[in-house]
Amino acid sequence: MMKISLDTISEQNAFLDQVERESGEDLSRCYQCGNCSGSCPVSFAMEIPVSQVIRFVQLGQERMALQANSMWLCVSCLQCQARCPKCLDPSKVMEALRRMSLRQGKGPVALAQVPDGFLERSPQQAVVAGFRKLIP
């Protein structure tokens, strides 16, 4: 159990605003049913499941939302989007978080870390998508 101080967000929730703006999703609609986490094929590897990432965003907890590995594991498979009963698209939220992080120069993969031979043998689309989503 951790403790979050919500004093800072009582007046304005700048982080939430930013994520909503970036993602184009209205996160006040999310009622935390957990279907995104339930449907996500990568949930098992995420430090924080999707719905909790969104919860942290709702609470304006930038550090929690951005530091978990969750967004880097999101493959935009849209299972969450297809299942969301509120017609939200969590993949857009993940993408927004990724972009916010990448813009700060933080990403899970450094160019040098790309596995040997990966560029040669793997499909271009993996390279293009990977570079867009994972490399700052």
Place this chain on the structure above:
Amino acid sequence: MTSIPYYPGCTLNTVAKPFDLSARRSLKLLGIELAELAQWNCCGASFPLTPNNIIGLTGPTNVLIQSQKAGGTVSTLCSFCYNTLRRTNQVIKEDEGRRTVINDFLGTSYEGDVEVVHLLEVLRDRLGFSELKKRVTRNLKKLKVGAYYGCTLLRPKSAAIDGGETTRIFEEFLEAIGCEAIEFPNRGECCGSHLAMSNEEVVVRLSGAVVASAQAFGAELVTTTCPLCFYNLERSQKAQGSDTLLATRSEAVSDPLHGDWLSRPRQCLSPSGRGQTPRADAGKGVSPPMREEGDQTPGATLPVLYFTQLLGLALGLPEEELGLGENLIDPRPVLRAKGIVREQLVASS
């Protein structure tokens, strides 16, 4: 011979050459020429999800504009391209703001009226599956093939083939060319996609689940429309040409709710717990809990084929023209065992 504008995309031009070639040759036999766009660029592979990422839309928009010049319709094979082009088209059509910005940037006046179709749709809607059935020259002997759609063909619903997750177009295609279509639960689950670059274990697990699911439902082969799915499904079974299995196909999960589920530690957290910066070794994809879970029972490998390779086979194209030998998991033993390939060899000699 009719012709239809065709956008191959990057991957089909390089590592997925057999996909491209088998499609062109097969379609030629069916009297349809895939007329490659005179000029094209990468679609960007991943659709830019955030609305303010407009620059990411310019690439696919340009492809659409080139398609418009070629006649207003464009066909694709690769699910990624299909998805990206369809979703971009949708944005251009529905979002006046972004349409204006993109057109101003490109100096164009594209309105989103190109029709993006998948080759499966071409076969069904232009040729007709019943007609296709008549053109089949090689008996595929009710080969049990799992139709693996993956994500990008099915989602989002608004841009999906046939309106999404309940479609049977792929199965109907397989039935038309003489296979027995195996509709397996994971046909629309993710293969791991671009995580191939960063988290191979995740890919192995997800693709492994797909393969396992197809096998459990009796598939002798699995077929796909996407080079990345193809890559992931193959490589999850075999690492870099070696015979070592990376993981098994029986889904690498034990039931967390069996018995003492409440007392078991949480499975999905990394040992370091919450609040840590992404691990430096994330790129190398070390993720111990996943390895622990796999119950390492080896199983037989499941060959993966592009759907056009199957189409070529059904239309009687020789196996070397279809690049079957280039597949990481050689499908020919399965085909021979069924008497599909040998029969053709005899017939052609």
Place this chain on the structure above:
Amino acid sequence: MSKIGVFVCQCGNNIAGTVDTAKVADEAKNLPGVVHTENCRFLCSSPGQQLVKEIIKTNGLDKVVIAACSPHMHEKTFRKASEEAGLNPFQCEIANIREHCSWVHEDKTKVIGTEKSLDITRMTVERVRRNGPLDKIRVPVTKKALVIGGGVAGIQAALDIAEAGHEVILVEKEPSIGGQMAKLSETFPTMDCSQCILTPKMVEAAHHPKIRLYTYSEVESVEGYIGNFTVKIRKKAKSVIEELCTECGECTAKCPFTAPNEFDSEMGKRKLIYIPFPQAVPAIPIIDRDHCPKYVKDKKKCGVCAKVCGPNCIDFDQEDTFVTEKVGAVLVATGYEVMGVERFPEFGGGRYKDVITGLDFERLASASGPTGGDIKRPSDGKVPNRVVFIECSGSRDESKGVAYCSNICCMYTAKHAMLYKHKVHEGQSFIFYMDIRCGGKRYEEFHRRAVEHEGAVYLRGRVSRVYERNGRLLVQGADTLSGSQVELEADLVVLATAVVPRIGAKDLAKRLGISYDGYGFYNEYHPKLRPVETATAGIYLAGACIGPVDIPTSVAQGSAAASKVLALFSNEELSREPVVAEVNTATCNACWDCETACPYHAIQREAVKDRAGNVLRYVAKVNEGVCVGCGVCVAACHSKTIDLRGYTDAQIYAAICAL
């Protein structure tokens, strides 16, 4: 020339704070027709009203304008006061200078408020000058009620009305009354057997001398208006002559064929001449013409039922018949159905036999159900060792088009978990939920009992997927309380699917002329204050056709609606507001635009005859009993031949011109 009195109310400081009421009263004197004005502190008080009455009398006023609060507050008060002073109540009009002026323009200098109040008063004075006297409309009342729907709400309402001594016609679409409640096994939170408490009521309704039962029947059309409806009822062919049938059951016993029983969610079988369930009321069987070989194949085949029937009541050639009834009130209690499993492809609904709805589970648990009350799964009849219940299946799910909460699922799922535990002791139930909503009496205790004493495991989250693995159903979802994705195998998956309106609910609403919401639930006149009335006078609602409700509420609503009907029936004739349309027959062109436009079908065609009685032409005529005074016809009429009393063109014209 009219003699108009203008009374300006200060409403303490509520109006006088921002409006110079004295000035308003003073200047109103200059308006044409105004002979007296008054500036008063509290007009609505008794002394205030008394003042109005006295001044009307002493000054011989014939029209009154009250410049005060909204007509929604005191129009009735002042019209009554005017009436008591000898005026026609419709010669009194309200100028709303409080809600629409003094309260919304807080200008302490009173300039703005005073000016606007004057304008409003002037417009009202001009309007009232054109007011004509209107008399309340009187219509007779037929003291007989139609109840549509023989579920628990309809039965309750029918019994209440019948007990009060009025005739009731109870129409039920299915072969037996009882509705959805007859399908239930036990009921929450008391766990008494549903059929045990319902069947006596069914029998009572069927045998009540004042209740006329039409089962396997549907309302074809409803015409007329409050107190005077004419109803046409289609009695679908049962192929059995009801009057002769002794309900012996011989035909059913001897029928050689079976078909899936709809009443048991097609999990069990029934004969082709059948009653849907053993306690059916009436127990008169019907022939299933979709399956009976007499109808689907060669006519010569079979006919066993006819051979064994003692009283010879089998009539293979029977046709639908129609009966027409005159009633004074219509009570709609058509109930609900649940969203089918086929709407849930992600849960394998329709593909996996062992994915069922909560209502299906009720049948499995019911002693009269296909398994005799043993929990056996539909696919192979095995007793499931593990059952997963998924709440909010389709409810609160905008992607499925249902944003509302279905209200009853939390409770009945807890009940299901208990029933399951009682019947399969070693079984384990898991319940996925989003929130537990149990606001009723003893509901929370009931839910906790399921958790604390019956071992149900509640998982807070939604299920995203159900699929097959190793021959078992695999349920994948989330438990947000532990922050985990969870996966578990199940032998049976029960979806608490959304409560939705009956198919055909909208059609019926159109036939009745009542409104419904975006889902097809019927609209109350007022959701809080008039919850069992519709906006159409004389038509009342009860039960789940209004929205998802549980049994106690359905019954309460049935009784509530019945009391409304009884209040109506306590009058020999009705009087109603005279705000209705009227036609100038001399100028009517008979284009029938008014007839087409009228939402209430209140426009009739009336023949204009010469002295010899020959029909010269037809003109529009307003049925004052049906007309509710919306004025749609008036706006549709090109020649302004039709006008709306109380809101006449002349009145509105005058108000516009007084700007």
Place this chain on the structure above:
Amino acid sequence: MSWEPKIVAFVCNWCTYAGADLAGVTRTQYRPNVRLIRVPCTGRVDPLFIIKAFEQGADGVLISGCHPGDCHYISGNLHAKRRWIFFKGLTDFVGIEPERIQYAWVSASEANKWAKMVDQATETIRGLGPFTKYHALKGTGTAANGGACPLLVWSEAWQPGIPDEVPLPEDAPFVPALREKARELLEKGEVKVVIGYGWAKRQRRIVPVFITEPGDVSRLVFNPLCVNNLSVYLPRKQGDIAKLGKPAIVAKGCDIKTITVLLQEEQIGRDGIVILGVSCSGVIYRQELWAGKAAPDLLAPKCIGCDVQTPRLADHVVGEPVARSVEQQGPSEVQRQIEALDRKSPGERWDFWAEHFDRCIKCYACSQVCPLCYCDRCITEKNNPQWVETSAHPQGNFSWNLVRAIHLAGRCTYCGECDRVCPANIPLNLINRKLAVVSEEAFDYRSGYDEKAHPPMVVYHPDDKENFIR
């Protein structure tokens, strides 16, 4: 005191009036410029109210009622929406700034929305300035104004018929068949009168003829001068013709469209008339301009884009089917003018129409010649209240023309007779055509093609567009 916008609001009793009450109860402050007129339902609001409000000096009008689905009267607001769609199409077209007429759904709980709407409307209308131009007509057409009546000016050049030196057009080849059919109908007594075209007795021009004797059928002709829409003689207001007995009418495809509407509105019964349909390849708009041949620029506007060369619905059709000629391909001049007007600013549109309506002398020829203006008592003839000012000053010119147009909206079959007979040459075709376009775009409805359909103004569909409603 400086000018303040004057805004009239027509609000429904159940939602918006109550919403405004709630604004009061919650002391929500808003601009004092609005005056409410309570109606039971927005369905009660007649476009006349709005026109009258402007005439009375309002600078803006708000109309507001319950949200769709909340109507106290089931569907009154949806009927209202239909009407608004037409009316908005009309007011936009004549150049009334759209901001001056605002439509909204305000429920009983939306006090804030109400307050905000009043504030915004007040400020936008303040920005537009006073709506004085509604009263700025000079009345050049009125005799009272000392101005020359356009009719008189025009009549100097007016030829009652075709000049003697110009050869007359030949009869259509099917005329003998037409006469034969007419004779047969009259002889058998199936009809008592045949309404058709014939030469005027003394002048070289085509006039309507009413044949009651079989021997007179030779008077019937058909040629490109037969532009009149004879269906005007069918409705009840033409009592003297009705007295003759059951009529047969010679009708072109376009005339049958009008007959279709008359059938729709039950002004005639299908059994009460015999329709003698004639094939037509176009008629001349003003026969006095006939110069020996049917030059394309003489074709009636209705002939451009015509798709009823071969009549439907007729009891008997004479003449071979004809295809649409090249001249009849669109877009017509009328369409081009509409598009040109649409591209202009509201101010420019207003000026255009003000100039034209200025000339109106309220002779009501447009109404008299219109087969669909069949009311026994026209709205102009109703004097309590007198919605349309009929006296000899320009006050009612706008009202009359707007009312005429809105009464025909969704019904007019664009026969062009009003435009043809207008002595002041007001381009009424433009307005009629524009409203037909509104009907087609909004409701996919074309008037005159389906005698079973209801006119679009009196029905509704829940999905009718409402993008203009706040």
